[in-house]
Amino acid sequence: MKISFDSLEEQNIQNFKGGEGVFKPRMHVGNYNKIMRATLPAGSSIGLHTHDTNSEIIFIISGVGTMEYDDTMEILNPGDCHYCPPGHSHSLKNNGDEDLVFYAVVPEHN
Template sequence: MTIDFNDIEEKIKPHFKGGEKEYRVRTYLDNENRIMRGVLKPGASIGYHKHELNSEVMYIISGKGHVLYDQGEEDVVAGQVTYCPKGHSHSLVNNGDEDLVFLGIVGEHHD
């Protein structure tokens, strides 16, 4: 199966999860996964939130950012992957001068 994000309507989510500015996202959704192509403009962020029933993998396509997680933080650049396991918290901030583009995959857990 191929997902073409160019065929999926872009949604604009202001202050997503309490973040700064807006999050632009194209989302494919089924019963098991949410697969997203996200864009954060410079200074935009996804607010700090907990993954209670799922986990998230974010692959940085272009740009650079800063990830906050549980009690840590680190910078990320294109080609790197972040992982937030079920039961943990994270945030993504575009602290660069260009768009931060990433692929996010949220997998549901059925315990």
């Protein structure tokens, strides 16, 4: 199944999961997965949250982000992949000067 992100509506979600600024995903939602290409403008973040019934895989396309993962901090650069398994927490912040663009897949595990 082909997903054309450019044809999907871009959402503008303020303070997503308690974060700062705006989160701009173009998202395909299926029965068992959310698949998205998203942008975090400079200074924006996704707040700290726990994946109880799902996991998340994030692949960085452009920009630089800081990921808080459980009790650690990770710098994510283009080409890096972050995985948050069920039962773990994470938060992503764009503290750079350009947009942070990434692909993410959130599969349900129920």
